[in-house]
Amino acid sequence: MSSFNDIFETYNWDDTKASIYAKTSADVERALAADKRTLEDFKALVSPAAAPYLEQMAQISQRLTLKRFGKVLQMYVPLYLSNECSNICTYCGFSYDNKVKRKTLSPMEIMQEVAVIKEMGYEHVLLVTGEDNVNVHVDYFKKVLELIRPHFAHISMEVQPMDLEDYQQLTPYGLNTVLVYQETYHKEDYKKHHPKGKKSNFKYRVETPDRLGQAGIHKMGLGVLIGLEDWRTDCFFTAMHLNYLEKKYWQTKYSLSFPRLRPFSGGLEPKVEMNDRELVQLICAYRLFNEEVELSISTRESANFRNNIIKLGITSISAGSKTNPGGYAVEPESLEQFEISDERSPAEIAKIIAQQGYEAVWKDWDSCLT
Numbered sequence: 001m002s003s004f005n006d007i008f009e010t011y012n013w014d015d016t017k018a019s020i021y022a023k024t025s026a027d028v029e030r031a032l033a034a035d036k037r038t039l040e041d042f043k044a045l046v047s048p049a050a051a052p053y054l055e056q057m058a059q060i061s062q063r064l065t066l067k068r069f070g071k072v073l074q075m076y077v078p079l080y081l082s083n084e085c086s087n088i089c090t091y092c093g094f095s096y097d098n099k100v101k102r103k104t105l106s107p108m109e110i111m112q113e114v115a116v117i118k119e120m121g122y123e124h125v126l127l128v129t130g131e132d133n134v135n136v137h138v139d140y141f142k143k144v145l146e147l148i149r150p151h152f153a154h155i156s157m158e159v160q161p162m163d164l165e166d167y168q169q170l171t172p173y174g175l176n177t178v179l180v181y182q183e184t185y186h187k188e189d190y191k192k193h194h195p196k197g198k199k200s201n202f203k204y205r206v207e208t209p210d211r212l213g214q215a216g217i218h219k220m221g222l223g224v225l226i227g228l229e230d231w232r233t234d235c236f237f238t239a240m241h242l243n244y245l246e247k248k249y250w251q252t253k254y255s256l257s258f259p260r261l262r263p264f265s266g267g268l269e270p271k272v273e274m275n276d277r278e279l280v281q282l283i284c285a286y287r288l289f290n291e292e293v294e295l296s297i298s299t300r301e302s303a304n305f306r307n308n309i310i311k312l313g314i315t316s317i318s319a320g321s322k323t324n325p326g327g328y329a330v331e332p333e334s335l336e337q338f339e340i341s342d343e344r345s346p347a348e349i350a351k352i353i354a355q356q357g358y359e360a361v362w363k364d365w366d367s368c369l370t
């Protein structure tokens with residue numbers, strides 16, 4: 001069966017990058033004036049030439065987001081189940097070569113964490129693990145889903161990419177959403193940052209969203225880790241990937257994230273810096289390119305940045321997050337994946353959302369309605 005990789009293979013990174021950097025203010029103005037924007041328009045909107053048009057982009061982004069989503073922000077929180085990982089990734093605290101104590105939550109420990117998360121008001125949880133097929137495999141996920149399904153309206157997962165059959169097995173257990181970030185579409189750099197483990201297989205990872213689409217998943221999330229490579233080019237390929245998936249798997253919903261590299265135990269410095277203005281430019285560019293896609297911001301970003309981005313295109317936000325297994329109740333000192341930046345509580349974030357005339361939504365749907 002054909003996959004996104006067949007299309008991706010026809011592109012050259014350097015040529016694509018050059019075409020983005022060659023965009024002019026005339027290209028940007030054409031993109032701003034368009035009713036329906038193309039991938040070429042997206043290139044113009046993320047190009048350096050679009051920087052002086054940020055205010056205009058923000059206004060359009062706000063208008064489109066209000067029209068499609070209203071004045072609401074979906075609240076979600078990660079629940080880290082395990083920091084075991086058999087991959088080496090140069091940018092992650094869970095990397096196999098980081099010789100620290102590992103932990104996988106037992107059913108009882110999971111329920112202790114769930115109790116704290118529910119106490120915070122959450123109905124949408126994102127399950128996160130390292131990529132380790134020995135301790136955290138499809139049977140473990142089935143047990144976890146069975147255990148927590150009665151307690152949440154929406155369950156997302158960010159774990160290792162799996163085979164089609166695995167996804168087909170997990171969806172009846174109540175799995176709603178899968179996030180799978182490509183990290184970078186730069187193949188050589190991908191290899192450099194993922195030297196060992198199953199994740200070093202670029203093709204298997206880039207084809208994961210195809211398998212999710214074939215499995216009929218309700219929603220999938222895409223993105224790259226900003227800081228590994230030229231963000232404009234990486235995000236162009238993300239937009240292209242999204243475009244391809246939406247046409248092929250039109251019954252699935254989509255979300256995008258734009259995590260910037262954060263400090264962690266044994267940390268990697270970003271190769272490419274992205275400043276706050278550029279992140280706003282990217283968020284607006286995604287919205288102008290796609291009115292339907294959900295845009296998500298995590299606690300990686302600072303309190304000040306998150307306060308100011310609420311009205312500009314974001315549709316979901318996390319708060320009170322812990323990035324270590326047991327972080328809420330069981331073992332607060334266990335190894336975290338990365339340091340969070342915004343440490344405010346969910347209640348504080350909900351208050352700030354309300355102060356801006358928006359509503360924090362804890363439960364956007366109920367599985368009994370599907």
Ligand code: SF4
Nearest residue numbers: 085089092094095130
């Ligand atoms: S990014 Fe994922 S796969 Fe890589 S080391 Fe971290 S947890 Fe493991």
